[in-house]
Amino acid sequence: MKLLVYVLISLSLNVSAQYFPAKGEVWQEEKPSALGFKEKELLEAVKFAEENEYSGSKDLRIAILTGFAREPYHDILGPTKKRGGPAGMIIKNGYVVAQWGDISRVDMTFSVTKSYLSTVAGLAVDKGLIGDVNDVVKDYVWDNTFAGAHNAEITWEHLLTQSSDWSGSLFGSPDWSDRPPREGGIDNWKNRKLNEPGTYFKYNDVRVNVLAYSLLQVWRKPLPQVLKENVMDPIGASSTWRWMGYDHAWVDLDGQKMQSVTGGGHSGGGVFISAEDHARFGLLFLNEGNWNGSQIISKEWVKQVQKSSPANSSYGYMWWLNRGNRKWDGIDDETIYYAAGFGGNYIVVDKSNNMVVVTRWLEPNKLGEFMNKLKAAIKK
Secondary structure, eight states, X not given: OHHHHHHHHHHHHHHHSOOOOOTTOOOOBOOGGGGTBOHHHHHHHHHHHHHSBOOSOXXXXXXXXXXXXXXXXXXXXXXXXXXXXXXXXEEETTEEEEEESOTTOOEEOGGGHHHHHHHHHHHHHHTTSSSOTTXXXXXXXXXXXXXXXXXXXXXXXXXXXXXXXXXXXXXXXXGGGSSOOSSSOHHHHHTOOOOOTTSOOOOOHHHHHHHHHXXXXXXXXXXXXXXXXXXXXXXXXXSOOEEEEEEEEEEEETTEEEEEEOSSSBTBOEEXXXXXXXXXXXXXXXXXXXXXXXXXXXXXXXXXXXXXXXXXXXXXXXXXXXXXXGOOTTOOOTTOEEEEETTTEEEEEETTTTEEEEEESBOGGGXXXXXXXXXXXXXX
């Protein structure tokens, strides 16, 4: 009897301990009931995700051109890929408790890329390549990207929180043409009044790409290489993911041609990746930048990305926060934060429940409802 009790206690401790999948390892699964889930309700949440597939075309060229049809001069400038169907994973204590669809399929992930880009910025801070996020970027990028009185005041934090109101064109794309206001026309948009950096939030991929370009200037090597060497390889990610930019976005750095990658797939490009590799990335952030004892990203940076920015309480350093006007109805936990991309791509970090949720191609307006169903599946 004592031996049986010891074995049961040991099993319980092993299940509750944090697990990290090794590189190439089949991700270990655990019975949902052993990790505090009601199995019937969990299955209902998964079924909901499967039945509420993103309604846009599986040919993402069509989905992109349709989704951004209002934007003047919008075109596909980088690689795209036809998408798969709904897929996802629910990770608790590091173990898989549910999965659906083809979790190893590599797909575009659009603006989830921004959270990977933010991580590259964090690594630059950790390594001292950027002294402080409140430094003005013009002191690091010496060309004309930040010329002029307005752009000269923009800091790294302004770029990370999408509150820079950077003005100009990058690789032929003007800032004002990205997600223009509903009212007015091209002349109004071109000649708009500029907002003081840090005071006004505007989701804008051109300015995000300015951040990527600026980080390339700091790192002096391709950002996909930086991410691979410093994050994706150490957490055991596969070799299948890619991070691409626009076809013409090449710059000369130290005598070498390097591509400046994008922060999303708005016009093609961005990170192409599997649900499994997304889940590893989410698990790294769930554990405050630590992977099985190795501190990959500083705890300070992981905490910083979760802070509300002055211009938008729902947005941190290129991660969305479950607070402010983006707070999900029925879920009061404001410690939840998530990466989000066009077409219903998400990595949700739920610290209170030690859980990571990855969804691919979930109808975007159904995420909150899905998370409420998942909440109902957790035993109180």
